[in-house]
Amino acid sequence: MTIQEQDTAGLTASDVEMETSGGAFRALYQHWEAHQWSIYDIDFTEDKQSFDALSPERKEGFIWMFGHRFHAEFGVATLLAPFLLHAPSYDMQLLIATQVADEHRHLECVLRIYDEVFGIRGIENVKKVADAHIDLVGETLFTALDEEMTKLVTDGSPERYLRSVVGYHLLGEGVVARCAQHLAADVYDEYGSFPGLKLGQKLVSRDEARHIGIGVTYVRQQIASDPERNKPIVEGVLNEFADLAADLLGRAVAADMHDQVRAGYNVEPVEFYNEAVRLLQIRMRSVGFLTDDD
Secondary structure, X not given: XXXXXXXXXXXXXXXXXXXXXXXXXXXXXXXXXXXXXXXXXXXXXXXXXXXXOOOHHHHHHHHHHHHHHHHHHHHHXXXXXXXXXXXXXXXXXXXXXXXXHHHHHHHHHHHHHHHHHHOOOOHHHHHHHHXXXXXHXXXXXXHHHHHHHHHHXXXXXXXXXXXXXXXXXHHHHHHHHHHHHHHHHHHHHHHOOOHHHHHHHXXXXXXXXXXXXXXXXXXXXXXXXOHHHHHHHHHHHHHHHHHXXXXXXXXXXXXXXXXXXXXXXXXXXXXHHHHHHXXXXXXXXXXXXXXXXX
């Protein structure tokens, strides 16, 4: 049975459990071994037909949406290198190594979509199109994440490593990427038949559930080992992100991005923000900063 014949539904209950509760590092590695997939087993023929049938405005919305996807995957392909270099244990090093492989596969999947669905071939051409579609909010968010993560290149201290894991695994993947994936799934169903895009997103989301689980497990371990030192570090990063998200919503409204966000995700900017806040609260529960009653 090829990947295309498998169920294309969303994350399973065990995937959701993994990203909210983490797990033993060895179990996360075993999950990686058991869930390998190939981008070449996904068929985008029907997706191409559906895309070609869209109005010019909807096509532009799709390309804008995938510009975010490209920038995210292209950036992380290099941002993870210092996570591997400064990994504090063999177990963490092993899991980051699997994540580096995952992220390059995700980038290759995005490049196939640009080629076979949008008709844009070659990473340099894709980058030009994605750069042309970057908006103020996306640029500000990616710049903030990049600046925070690149500090790990020269500072491999335990404090910086913890900040970076919170910033990337819990917020970059656990809030920003997951928010876009949740909203994009509804767009695929509403605008046509996109089985390849939906399946690719499902497989990427499953990988990212494991990545989020890596972050949850590591952060919990660090808080448990030294709560007095590490809990304020984690809380500080989460609060900084919450402030940034509120600021970006204001910028999106001020820049009148309503049509752009609707064309890409079929929601208003405030709905995107609300989904991000909901996911942020889930991540905060995952590492013990909120209870189920909060």
